[in-house]
Amino acid sequence: MKKFLGKNFVLQSDTAKHLFHDYAEELPIIDYHCHISPQEIYEDKRFENLGDVWFGGKQPDGTFFGDHYKWRLMRSNGVPEEKVTGRDDELGRFKAFAATLSKAIGNPMYHWCNLELKKYFGIEGPLTVHNAEEIWNKCNDMLRNDPNLTVRGLIRQSNVAYVGTTDDPIDSLIWHEKIAADDSIDFMVKPSFRPDKAINITKAGFKEYIEKLAAVVGKASLDSTQDVIDALVNRVEYFAAHGCVASDHGLDYIPFRKLSMEECDAAFKKAMSGEKVTLEEAEGYQTALLIALGKTYHKHGIAMELHYSCLRNVNERMFKLEGPDTGFDMIANNSCGGSIAELMSELDKTGELPKTIIFSLNPADNEQIGTILGCFQSSEVPGKIQHGPAWWFNDSKSGMEEQMKSLANLGLLGNFIGMLTDSRSFLSYTRHDYFRRIMCNLIGEWVENGEYPYDEDALREIVEGISYYNAKRYFGI
Template sequence: MKSFLDEDFILQTETAKHIFHDYAEKLPIIDYHCHISPQEIYEDRRFETLGDVWFGGKQEDGSYFGDHYKWRLMRSNGIPEEMVTGREDELQRFKGFAETLTKAIGNPMYHWCNLELKKYFGITKPLTVQNAEEIWNKCNDMLQNDPEMTVRGLIRQSNVAYVGTTDDPTDSLEWHEKIANDDSIEFMVRPSFRPDKAINITKEGFKEYIVKLAETVGKRSLDSAEEVIDALIQRVEFFAAHGCVASDHGLDYIPFKMMTMAECNNAFTKVMNGKEITLDEAEGYQTALLLSLGKAYHKHGIAMELHYSCLRNMNERMFRLEGPDTGFDMIANNSCGGNIAKLMSELDKTGELPKTIIFSLNPADNAQIGTILGCFQSSEVPGKIQHGPAWWFNDTKSGMEEQMKSLANLGLLGNFIGMLTDSRSFLSYTRHDYFRRIMCNLIGEWVENGEYPNDEKALESIVSGISYYNAKRYFGI
C-alpha cells in the first residue's frame, strides 16, 4: 500500500515517476488566469490566520470574498452558514472544516488542502478533527512570523514566473503599474481584460456600469453601442500598454446574432431608457461587442478566453443574502458550440481571429470543443485555438484526465498550454503540481501500455511543454 501524499503521489508507473520528477516537477508556473489581488501582491500582505488565506468570508463592507469550494463542502456537511462565511470563531470554523474534509474522500479538495499544508507548512499528517487545533496554531505562527509566508514569499516558494490577474476595463491598473516599477518583485504580474459587465446588457447593474465606463474614458455619457465599443477598445489599448496578454469572458453562453449597428444602437438605447429588449436584440448587441473586441485582441496579440455554461446564483434566497460568487452556481447545458464556431468564422474572414481558449463548464462539451479547434488552427502559433484545462467543477482528477484524453483524441495534446489556478488563494499553486502529476501519470500509462514509444526526447518535449513552455510561447512571456 502506498503512503498518502508521498513523493510519488498519483504516479502509478515508473515512467510516470520519471517524467514527472525529471521533466515537470521543477519547472516554473505560468498562472495565466486567476482572481488574486494585485494590491495584495504589491503590499506583500501578511495573513494573520490560516482562515484568512483558506476561507475568507464576510468583509468590512458587507461583501464576501474567499474560497467558495470550501464553503460548498462545509454546507454539504450541514455546517451552519454563520460558521461557513462568518468569522466570529475562526478556530471552531477550522475544526468544522477539518471534520468535513475527513469525509471528502474522492474530492479534489482533500488532496488540495493537504498538499497546501505539506508544501507551505511542512505538515505531513492529514488534517483531522483531532489535530486541527495543533495545525491551526502551527500555521498561524508561521503566517505571522516566518519571513517567507507573506504573499510575495508564497509566490516565490511556488516558483511562479507569471500571474495573470482578472481585471475590469474600468480598473486604473494602479497596482500593476506599481508592481512593474518595483524591481524587488522577481515574477511577472499582468492584467487580463474582462468586459463582462459591458456585454451583459440584460443583467442587473448594466446601466450603472455604462456610466462608470464613460467616466473612465473621460466622457459624460455613452449614448450608443458604437460608443460603448469605442470605449472598450480604448481600454483594450490601455491594458495592452500595461502588458496584458489575455482577455476573459465569463458568459452564460456564447451568443451569435448578426445585426446592423443601427439595430444594436436601438437595443442599447432601449435598455438605457429602462425598456425591455428581445432575446434577439440582446444577442445582437453582445455579438457586435464580441466581434469588435476579438478584432482588437488580434491587433494587440491578446488571447481571448471564453468561459461558458454556468448557471449562476441559483439559490435566490442565499444570493439575496450573500451576493454573487459565494458558492451557489451550477453546470448549465447550453448548445452554443455552433455559435462559437460562427463567431470565430466571422473573425477569421478578415484574418482577425485572435488566439482563443475555450472553456465549457459542462464536460459533455469536451468533444465538441475538440472539433471546433481543428476548424480554426493556423500557422500564427502552434495550437492557436486551445481547449482550456478542466475548469471549476471539472478540475478533479477524473475531470482533468477526461479533458486531456478528449484533447488527445481530437487534437494535439503536445501543444496544450496546461493548467491555471482560477483561484482567489495564494496557496492554490499546488493545483499545478496536482495537474502535472495527473498529466504525467496519464502519459506514463500510455507509454507503459505500448501506446506511445519510450522516446526520451519526445516525452521531455511533451511534458515540459504542457507544464510550462507551451504557455510561455502562446502568451509571448
C-alpha cells in the same frame, strides 16, 4: 500501501515517476488566469491567520470574498452559514472544515487542502478533527513569523514566473503600475481584460456600469453601441500598454446573432432607459461587441478566453443574502458550440481571429470543443485555438484526465498550454503540482501500455511543453 501524499503521489508507473520528477516537477508556473489581488501582491500582505488565507468570508464592507469551493463543501456537511462565511469564530470554522474534509474522500479538495498544508506549512499527515487545533496554531504561528509566508513569499516558493490577474476595463491598473516599478518583485504580474459587465446588457447594474465606463474614457455619456465599442477598445489599448496578454469572457453562453448597428442601438437605448431587452436584441448587441473585441485582441496579440455554461446564483435566497461568487452556481447545458464557430468564422474572414481558449463548465462539451479547434488553427502559433484545462467543477483528477484524453483524441495534446489556478487563494499553486502529476501519470500509462514509444526526447518535449513552455510561447512571455 502507499504513503499518503508521498513523493510518488498519483504516479502509478516508473515512466510516470521519471516524467514528473525529471521534467515537470521543477519547472516554473505560468498562472495565466486567476482572481488574486494585485494590491495584495504589491503590499506583500501578511495574513492574520489560516482562516484569512484559506477561507476568506464576509468582508468589513459586507461583501463576501474567498474560497467558495470550501464554503460549498461545508454546507454539504450541514455546517451553519455563520460558520461557513462568518468570521467571528475562526478556530471553530477551521474545526468544522476539518470535520467536513475528513468525509471528502474522492473530492479533489481533499488533495488540494492537504497538499497546501504539506507544501507551505510542513504538515505531513492529513487534517482531521483530532489535530485541527494543533495544525491551526502551528500554521498561525508560521503565518505571523515566517518571511516566506507573505503573499510574495508564497508566490516565490511556488516557483511562479507569471501571474495573470483578472481586471475590469474601468480599473486604473494602479497596483499593476506599482508592481512594475518595484524591482524587488522578481516575477511577472500582468492584468487580464474582463469586459463582462459591458456585454451583459440584460443583467442588473448594466446602466450604472456603462456610466462608469464613460467616465473612465473621458466621456459625458456613451450613447450608442459604437460608443461602447470605442470605449472598450480604448481600454484594451490601455491594458495592452500595461502588458496584458489575455482577455477573459465569463458569459452564460456565447451568442452569435448579427443585427444591424441600428438594431443594436435600439437594444442599448432600451437597456439604458430601464426597458426590457429581448433575447434577440441582447444577442445582437453582445455579438457586435464580441466581434469588435476579437479584432482588437488580434491586433494587440491578446488571447481571448471564453468561459461559458455556468448557471449562476441559482439559490435566490442566498444570492440576496450574500451576492455573487459565494458558491451557489451550477453546470448549465448550453449548446452554443455552433455560435462559437460562427463567431470565430466571422473573425477569421478578415484574418482577425485572435488566439482563443475555450472553456465549458459542462464536460459533455469536451468533444465538441475538440472538433472546433481543428477548424480554426493556423500558423500564427502552434495550438492557436486551445481547449482550456478542466475548469471549476471539472477540476478533479478524473475531470483533468477526461479533458486531456478528449484533446488527445481530437487534436494535439503536445501543444496544450496546461494548467491555471482560476483561484482567489495564494495557496492554490499546489494545483499545478497536482495537474502535472496527473498529466505525467496519464502519459506514462500510454507509454507503459505500448500506445506511445519510449522516446525520451519526444516525451520530454511534450511534458515540459504542457507544464510550462507551451504557455510561455502562446502568451509571448
